[in-house]
Amino acid sequence: MSSFRKLGMDELERLSAEDARQKAVLPVVFVLDNIRSLSNVGSVFRTADSLGLKAIYLCGFTGQPPNREMEKTALGATDSVQWKHFPDVMDCLAYLKNQGYLIAALEQTTESTPLHTFRCDEPLALVLGNEIHGVSEEALAKADLVLEIPQFGMKHSLNVSVSAGIVAWHLLSAALKEKF
Amino acid sequence: MSSFRKLGMDELERLSAEDARQKAVLPVVFVLDNIRSLSNVGSVFRTADSLGLKAIYLCGFTGQPPNREMEKTALGATDSVQWKHFPDVMDCLAYLKNQGYLIAALEQTTESTPLHTFRCDEPLALVLGNEIHGVSEEALAKADLVLEIPQFGMKHSLNVSVSAGIVAWHLLSAALKEKF
Numbered sequence: 119m120s121s122f123r124k125l126g127m128d129e130l131e132r133l134s135a136e137d138a139r140q141k142a143v144l145p146v147v148f149v150l151d152n153i154r155s156l157s158n159v160g161s162v163f164r165t166a167d168s169l170g171l172k173a174i175y176l177c178g179f180t181g182q183p184p185n186r187e188m189e190k191t192a193l194g195a196t197d198s199v200q201w202k203h204f205p206d207v208m209d210c211l212a213y214l215k216n217q218g219y220l221i222a223a224l225e226q227t228t229e230s231t232p233l234h235t236f237r238c239d240e241p242l243a244l245v246l247g248n249e250i251h252g253v254s255e256e257a258l259a260k261a262d263l264v265l266e267i268p269q270f271g272m273k274h275s276l277n278v279s280v281s282a283g284i285v286a287w288h289l290l291s292a293a294l295k296e297k298f
Numbered sequence: 299m300s301s302f303r304k305l306g307m308d309e310l311e312r313l314s315a316e317d318a319r320q321k322a323v324l325p326v327v328f329v330l331d332n333i334r335s336l337s338n339v340g341s342v343f344r345t346a347d348s349l350g351l352k353a354i355y356l357c358g359f360t361g362q363p364p365n366r367e368m369e370k371t372a373l374g375a376t377d378s379v380q381w382k383h384f385p386d387v388m389d390c391l392a393y394l395k396n397q398g399y400l401i402a403a404l405e406q407t408t409e410s411t412p413l414h415t416f417r418c419d420e421p422l423a424l425v426l427g428n429e430i431h432g433v434s435e436e437a438l439a440k441a442d443l444v445l446e447i448p449q450f451g452m453k454h455s456l457n458v459s460v461s462a463g464i465v466a467w468h469l470l471s472a473a474l475k476e477k478f
Contacts, residue, residue, distance in 0.1 A: 122407040122444045124432060130406065130454040138452040157337075165460055167451035191457065198452035226310065227302040234471035252304060264302045267467070268474060271347035272318040272378035274310040276463070277371065280345055283460035284467040287447070291414040291468065294448060 138198035143170035144290055145241040147219065148282055151207040151257060152178040152248040160191030161279035162246075167195035169286045172241075174199055175214075177207040191279075207245070211260045219243040223253040223261040224281055226274065230266035233288055244285055246278055318378035323350035324470055325421040327399065328462055331387040331437060332358040332428040340371030341459035342426075347375035349466045352421075354379055355394075357387040371459075387425070391440045399423040403433040403441040404461055406454065410446030413468055424465055426458055 133141060148166060153159055159181055166174055176182050182203050183189075183196035204210035211221055220238065223245040245261065247253030258264070267276060267284055276284070313321060328346060333339055339361055346354055356362050362383050363369075363376035384390035391401055400418065403425040425441065427433030438444065447456060447464055456464070 122403070122405070122409050122438050122441065124435075124438070125406045125408065130449075132454050133450070133452050135452050138450075141450070143450050161457050161460060164453065164455075164457060167453055168447075168449045168456050170450035193453060193455075195451070195453060223302070225302070226305045228305065229302050232474070233467075234474045255304075258302045258304070261302065267348075268470070269310075269348045270313070270318075270321070270323050270350035271375070272313050272315050273344065273347055273373060273375060274312050275344075275373075276348050277341050277344060277459070279457070280341060280460055280463035283456070283464050287413075287464040287467060288471065290448070294412070294414045 135198040138167055139200055142172040144172065144293060146171050146286065146289055147214065147243045148174045149207065149210055149243055149245040150174060150176050150180045151245060151254065153180045153246065153278060154249055156181045156185055156187040157191045158277070158279045160188040162282045163192040163195040163199050165279065165283045165286060166199045169290050171199065171286060174201045175204060175210050176201060177204045177210050207254065207257050208260065211257065214243045221245065221260060221262045223258050223264045224285060225253045225258065225264050226266050227264045230264045233265050233267050233285065236265060237292060238289065242289065246282055249278055315378040318347055319380055322352040324352065324473060326351050326466065326469055327353045327355060327394065327423045329355045329357060329387065329390055329423055329425040330360045331425060331434065333360045333426065333458060334429055336361045336365055336367040337371045338459045340368040342462045343372040343375040343379050345459065345463045345466055346379045349470050351379065351466060354381045355384060355390050356381060357384045357390050387434065387437050388440065391437065394423045401425065401440060401442045403438050403444045404465060405433045405438065405444050406446050407444045410444045413445050413447050413465065416445055417472060418469065422469065426462055429458055
């Protein structure tokens with residue numbers, strides 16, 4: 119017999135969609151700019167719900183809820199995560215700066231900060247760019263810093279929803295270590 | 299003008315598939331047991347390539363390369379990551395124990411270790427279970443420990459490839475902090 123008993127649904131302390139929207143634990147906003155795949159967008163919603171992010175801002179041609187394809191991976195998280203659409207990412211970044219957010223882009227550049235060395239005590243907006251072209255030059259120019267996930271293999275590229283999960287976990291884990 | 303210049307393909311120090319297979323930087327093996335979605339399996343391959351994992355062991359009805367659906371998310375990583383198939387996960391876990399691996403299951407149980415408190419200096423195998431049913435009871439019974447990603451939202455569930463990326467990053471980031 120295993121000494122590990124799986125938790126039942128009633129033991130998971132799951133929040134209602136409305137409570138989850140209000141009780142974000144991490145002052146972090148994801149900015150999805152021109153993300154092509156609705157499945158990626160849905161997956162980022164699910165991660166944002168689970169790890170307690172504040173909001174997702176959908177820019178450019180990134181799909182918006184309600185969307186049947188997105189729901190296949192969001193699994194309801196489009197109701198429990200706050201979101202907003204900005205046709206132009208530059209308006210989104212101006213809005214976030216005005217709200218006091220530090221703007222970080224996730225990209226491989228000449229001046230990137232390796233993620234494992236990054237600590238942040240202020241509200242953070244993370245810009246995730248198109249699956250093929252990455253973060254746009256104009257958005258990069260508005261970023262306060264660029265974060266990079268160190269990579270070692272053949273491709274040096276990660277799926278955008280996996281990358282989003284990695285950065286969210288990195289920030290959450292630092293916050294949890296301080297709080298508990 | 300941005301002060302951040304994106305790196306070109308020739309600046310990324312990308313490895314050949316063969317070099318990537320040999321030069322895994324993390325002594326970590328993912329065990330995928332009865333994973334239904336080929337897209338999830340492919341995505342885990344891509345992450346394993348990128349973050350330098352040692353191998354992926356595919357158990358039960360988890361799909362195996364070569365597979366056209368899997369390649370849509372693996373993007374070639376099935377060539378650069380070592381993998382093996384075990385019809386029965388129990389044979390896989392016995393093999394890994396014999397090779398000196400610590401066996402961790404990713405699950406929400408009564409005795410889980412929250413991921414942010416976890417440090418590991420030995421070779422680690424991480425068991426990821428079915429998208430609906432999680433890690434099987436028999437695999438849980440063979441685990442040395444259970445890891446849990448703390449979750450705060452409505453669903454208390456993460457996509458399996460996002461979870462895999464989070465745990466891989468957690469281990470890689472600790473290793474990078476020690477080394478550099």
